Amino acid sequence: MKRKIVHIDDEKCTGCGLCVTPCAEGAIEIVNGKARVLREELCDGAGVCLNVCPTGALTIEEREAPAFDPAAAAANLAAKRNKGEAPRCVRCGAGEGEAVLLFARHRGESTWVCTRCLPVLIHG
Ligand code: SF4
Structure with missing residues:
Protein backbone atom coordinates (compact mmCIF):
# COMPACT_ATOMS: atom_id res chain seq x y z
CA MET A 1 0.00 0.00 0.00
CA LYS A 2 1.04 3.63 -0.51
CA ARG A 3 1.20 5.60 2.74
CA LYS A 4 3.14 8.22 4.71
CA ILE A 5 6.31 6.97 6.37
CA VAL A 6 9.62 8.36 7.62
CA HIS A 7 12.41 8.84 5.11
CA ILE A 8 16.02 9.09 6.33
CA ASP A 9 18.54 10.96 4.20
CA ASP A 10 21.78 9.00 4.63
CA GLU A 11 23.87 11.96 3.46
CA LYS A 12 22.52 14.16 6.25
CA CYS A 13 22.33 11.55 9.04
CA THR A 14 25.23 11.71 11.48
CA GLY A 15 24.04 8.77 13.57
CA CYS A 16 23.62 10.94 16.66
CA GLY A 17 20.66 8.83 17.83
CA LEU A 18 18.45 11.72 18.94
CA CYS A 19 15.57 10.34 16.88
CA VAL A 20 15.52 6.93 18.57
CA THR A 21 13.92 7.93 21.90
CA PRO A 22 11.05 10.01 20.45
CA CYS A 23 9.91 7.00 18.44
CA ALA A 24 7.72 5.28 21.04
CA GLU A 25 7.06 2.42 18.62
CA GLY A 26 10.76 1.68 18.38
CA ALA A 27 10.78 1.90 14.60
CA ILE A 28 14.13 3.72 14.39
CA GLU A 29 17.44 2.14 15.32
CA ILE A 30 21.05 3.12 14.73
CA VAL A 31 22.82 0.63 12.51
CA ASN A 32 26.44 1.10 11.47
CA GLY A 33 26.31 4.74 12.47
CA LYS A 34 23.13 5.63 10.58
CA ALA A 35 19.46 5.82 11.56
CA ARG A 36 17.34 3.11 9.97
CA VAL A 37 13.67 2.16 9.92
CA LEU A 38 14.31 -1.57 10.14
CA ARG A 39 10.67 -2.59 10.43
CA GLU A 40 8.51 -0.24 8.41
CA GLU A 41 5.30 -1.68 9.91
CA LEU A 42 6.33 -0.04 13.22
CA CYS A 43 6.45 3.48 11.74
CA ASP A 44 3.06 5.20 11.97
CA GLY A 45 4.25 8.16 9.88
CA ALA A 46 3.23 10.65 12.57
CA GLY A 47 6.63 12.32 12.35
CA VAL A 48 7.26 12.91 16.06
CA CYS A 49 10.93 12.22 15.34
CA LEU A 50 11.28 14.94 12.68
CA ASN A 51 11.77 17.95 14.91
CA VAL A 52 14.59 16.42 16.96
CA CYS A 53 16.92 15.83 14.03
CA PRO A 54 19.59 18.53 14.08
CA THR A 55 20.56 17.97 10.45
CA GLY A 56 17.15 17.76 8.78
CA ALA A 57 17.74 14.16 7.74
CA LEU A 58 14.21 13.08 8.61
CA THR A 59 11.20 13.80 6.43
CA ILE A 60 7.84 12.19 5.81
CA GLU A 61 7.31 10.82 2.35
CA GLU A 62 4.48 8.96 0.69
CA ARG A 63 5.56 5.68 -0.83
CA GLU A 64 4.90 1.95 -0.98
CA ALA A 65 5.34 0.42 2.47
CA PRO A 66 3.75 -2.22 4.65
CA ALA A 67 0.72 -0.95 6.57
CA PHE A 68 1.33 0.39 10.06
CA ASP A 69 0.77 -2.53 12.47
CA PRO A 70 -0.53 -1.21 15.82
CA ALA A 71 -0.31 -4.68 17.41
CA ALA A 72 3.34 -5.09 16.38
CA ALA A 73 4.09 -1.55 17.59
CA ALA A 74 2.41 -2.30 20.93
CA ALA A 75 4.38 -5.55 21.24
CA ASN A 76 7.63 -3.73 20.47
CA LEU A 77 6.77 -1.07 23.03
CA ALA A 78 6.01 -3.79 25.61
CA ALA A 79 9.39 -5.39 24.88
CA LYS A 80 11.08 -2.00 25.35
CA ARG A 81 9.15 -1.61 28.61
CA ASN A 82 10.39 -5.00 29.84
CA LYS A 83 13.96 -3.91 29.10
CA GLY A 84 13.40 -0.62 30.91
CA GLU A 85 13.64 1.29 27.64
CA ALA A 86 10.02 2.50 27.35
S1 SF4 B 1 18.46 12.58 14.68
FE1 SF4 B 1 18.91 12.88 12.49
S2 SF4 B 1 21.14 12.85 12.36
FE2 SF4 B 1 20.61 11.97 14.37
S3 SF4 B 1 20.48 9.72 14.01
FE3 SF4 B 1 18.41 10.54 13.72
S4 SF4 B 1 18.26 10.94 11.47
FE4 SF4 B 1 20.43 10.74 11.98
Missing part, protein backbone atom coordinates in the same frame (compact mmCIF):
# COMPACT_ATOMS: atom_id res chain seq x y z
CA PRO A 87 9.39 6.25 27.51
CA ARG A 88 9.14 7.70 31.03
CA CYS A 89 8.51 11.20 32.28
CA VAL A 90 11.82 13.00 32.74
CA ARG A 91 10.57 14.61 35.96
CA CYS A 92 8.46 12.04 37.88
CA GLY A 93 9.34 8.82 36.08
CA ALA A 94 5.73 7.93 35.19
CA GLY A 95 5.33 5.51 32.32
CA GLU A 96 2.63 5.71 29.67
CA GLY A 97 0.47 3.35 31.74
CA GLU A 98 0.35 5.91 34.52
CA ALA A 99 0.09 9.22 32.65
CA VAL A 100 -0.19 10.80 29.24
CA LEU A 101 3.34 11.34 27.93
CA LEU A 102 4.37 14.04 25.49
CA PHE A 103 7.62 14.27 23.62
CA ALA A 104 9.65 17.35 24.58
CA ARG A 105 13.02 19.02 24.40
CA HIS A 106 14.37 19.77 27.89
CA ARG A 107 17.77 21.22 28.69
CA GLY A 108 18.98 20.34 25.22
CA GLU A 109 17.83 16.72 25.46
CA SER A 110 15.06 14.89 23.59
CA THR A 111 12.84 13.40 26.24
CA TRP A 112 9.32 12.63 27.48
CA VAL A 113 7.25 14.54 30.00
CA CYS A 114 3.87 13.67 31.48
CA THR A 115 0.98 16.14 31.37
CA ARG A 116 1.14 16.52 35.17
CA CYS A 117 4.77 17.65 35.10
CA LEU A 118 4.65 19.73 31.93
CA PRO A 119 3.34 22.89 33.67
CA VAL A 120 6.12 22.62 36.27
CA LEU A 121 8.76 22.36 33.56
CA ILE A 122 7.29 25.35 31.74
CA HIS A 123 6.59 27.63 34.71
CA GLY A 124 9.01 26.29 37.32
Whole structure:
Protein backbone atom coordinates (compact mmCIF):
# COMPACT_ATOMS: atom_id res chain seq x y z
CA MET A 1 0.00 0.00 0.00
CA LYS A 2 1.04 3.63 -0.51
CA ARG A 3 1.20 5.60 2.74
CA LYS A 4 3.14 8.22 4.71
CA ILE A 5 6.31 6.97 6.37
CA VAL A 6 9.62 8.36 7.62
CA HIS A 7 12.41 8.84 5.11
CA ILE A 8 16.02 9.09 6.33
CA ASP A 9 18.54 10.96 4.20
CA ASP A 10 21.78 9.00 4.63
CA GLU A 11 23.87 11.96 3.46
CA LYS A 12 22.52 14.16 6.25
CA CYS A 13 22.33 11.55 9.04
CA THR A 14 25.23 11.71 11.48
CA GLY A 15 24.04 8.77 13.57
CA CYS A 16 23.62 10.94 16.66
CA GLY A 17 20.66 8.83 17.83
CA LEU A 18 18.45 11.72 18.94
CA CYS A 19 15.57 10.34 16.88
CA VAL A 20 15.52 6.93 18.57
CA THR A 21 13.92 7.93 21.90
CA PRO A 22 11.05 10.01 20.45
CA CYS A 23 9.91 7.00 18.44
CA ALA A 24 7.72 5.28 21.04
CA GLU A 25 7.06 2.42 18.62
CA GLY A 26 10.76 1.68 18.38
CA ALA A 27 10.78 1.90 14.60
CA ILE A 28 14.13 3.72 14.39
CA GLU A 29 17.44 2.14 15.32
CA ILE A 30 21.05 3.12 14.73
CA VAL A 31 22.82 0.63 12.51
CA ASN A 32 26.44 1.10 11.47
CA GLY A 33 26.31 4.74 12.47
CA LYS A 34 23.13 5.63 10.58
CA ALA A 35 19.46 5.82 11.56
CA ARG A 36 17.34 3.11 9.97
CA VAL A 37 13.67 2.16 9.92
CA LEU A 38 14.31 -1.57 10.14
CA ARG A 39 10.67 -2.59 10.43
CA GLU A 40 8.51 -0.24 8.41
CA GLU A 41 5.30 -1.68 9.91
CA LEU A 42 6.33 -0.04 13.22
CA CYS A 43 6.45 3.48 11.74
CA ASP A 44 3.06 5.20 11.97
CA GLY A 45 4.25 8.16 9.88
CA ALA A 46 3.23 10.65 12.57
CA GLY A 47 6.63 12.32 12.35
CA VAL A 48 7.26 12.91 16.06
CA CYS A 49 10.93 12.22 15.34
CA LEU A 50 11.28 14.94 12.68
CA ASN A 51 11.77 17.95 14.91
CA VAL A 52 14.59 16.42 16.96
CA CYS A 53 16.92 15.83 14.03
CA PRO A 54 19.59 18.53 14.08
CA THR A 55 20.56 17.97 10.45
CA GLY A 56 17.15 17.76 8.78
CA ALA A 57 17.74 14.16 7.74
CA LEU A 58 14.21 13.08 8.61
CA THR A 59 11.20 13.80 6.43
CA ILE A 60 7.84 12.19 5.81
CA GLU A 61 7.31 10.82 2.35
CA GLU A 62 4.48 8.96 0.69
CA ARG A 63 5.56 5.68 -0.83
CA GLU A 64 4.90 1.95 -0.98
CA ALA A 65 5.34 0.42 2.47
CA PRO A 66 3.75 -2.22 4.65
CA ALA A 67 0.72 -0.95 6.57
CA PHE A 68 1.33 0.39 10.06
CA ASP A 69 0.77 -2.53 12.47
CA PRO A 70 -0.53 -1.21 15.82
CA ALA A 71 -0.31 -4.68 17.41
CA ALA A 72 3.34 -5.09 16.38
CA ALA A 73 4.09 -1.55 17.59
CA ALA A 74 2.41 -2.30 20.93
CA ALA A 75 4.38 -5.55 21.24
CA ASN A 76 7.63 -3.73 20.47
CA LEU A 77 6.77 -1.07 23.03
CA ALA A 78 6.01 -3.79 25.61
CA ALA A 79 9.39 -5.39 24.88
CA LYS A 80 11.08 -2.00 25.35
CA ARG A 81 9.15 -1.61 28.61
CA ASN A 82 10.39 -5.00 29.84
CA LYS A 83 13.96 -3.91 29.10
CA GLY A 84 13.40 -0.62 30.91
CA GLU A 85 13.64 1.29 27.64
CA ALA A 86 10.02 2.50 27.35
CA PRO A 87 9.39 6.25 27.51
CA ARG A 88 9.14 7.70 31.03
CA CYS A 89 8.51 11.20 32.28
CA VAL A 90 11.82 13.00 32.74
CA ARG A 91 10.57 14.61 35.96
CA CYS A 92 8.46 12.04 37.88
CA GLY A 93 9.34 8.82 36.08
CA ALA A 94 5.73 7.93 35.19
CA GLY A 95 5.33 5.51 32.32
CA GLU A 96 2.63 5.71 29.67
CA GLY A 97 0.47 3.35 31.74
CA GLU A 98 0.35 5.91 34.52
CA ALA A 99 0.09 9.22 32.65
CA VAL A 100 -0.19 10.80 29.24
CA LEU A 101 3.34 11.34 27.93
CA LEU A 102 4.37 14.04 25.49
CA PHE A 103 7.62 14.27 23.62
CA ALA A 104 9.65 17.35 24.58
CA ARG A 105 13.02 19.02 24.40
CA HIS A 106 14.37 19.77 27.89
CA ARG A 107 17.77 21.22 28.69
CA GLY A 108 18.98 20.34 25.22
CA GLU A 109 17.83 16.72 25.46
CA SER A 110 15.06 14.89 23.59
CA THR A 111 12.84 13.40 26.24
CA TRP A 112 9.32 12.63 27.48
CA VAL A 113 7.25 14.54 30.00
CA CYS A 114 3.87 13.67 31.48
CA THR A 115 0.98 16.14 31.37
CA ARG A 116 1.14 16.52 35.17
CA CYS A 117 4.77 17.65 35.10
CA LEU A 118 4.65 19.73 31.93
CA PRO A 119 3.34 22.89 33.67
CA VAL A 120 6.12 22.62 36.27
CA LEU A 121 8.76 22.36 33.56
CA ILE A 122 7.29 25.35 31.74
CA HIS A 123 6.59 27.63 34.71
CA GLY A 124 9.01 26.29 37.32
S1 SF4 B 1 18.46 12.58 14.68
FE1 SF4 B 1 18.91 12.88 12.49
S2 SF4 B 1 21.14 12.85 12.36
FE2 SF4 B 1 20.61 11.97 14.37
S3 SF4 B 1 20.48 9.72 14.01
FE3 SF4 B 1 18.41 10.54 13.72
S4 SF4 B 1 18.26 10.94 11.47
FE4 SF4 B 1 20.43 10.74 11.98
